[in-house]
Amino acid sequence: MYVEAARGLEKKAEVSEIVSELKSAFGDIIRNSGWMDDETKVDTIDRFVETSQFQSPLHFKARG
Numbered sequence: 001m002y003v004e005a006a007r008g009l010e011k012k013a014e015v016s017e018i019v020s021e022l023k024s025a026f027g028d029i030i031r032n033s034g035w036m037d038d039e040t041k042v043d044t045i046d047r048f049v050e051t052s053q054f055q056s057p058l059h060f061k062a063r064g
Helices: 002-032 038-051
Strands: none
8 A cells, every 4th residue: 555655646746747847838938939929928827827726636546
């Protein structure tokens, strides 16, 4: 049981890191886009930050 729990935490950390990298890349894409004005860029990033709360499927315990 400990091994299963430890692996779950490992996977959660891996997934969290991947999501963090994706969020960072998305921010870079928005900031460096040439087709958006500065106000739209700020609004887009603000909305993304507000709505990008991540819950890993590993967060939930399996039932049964």
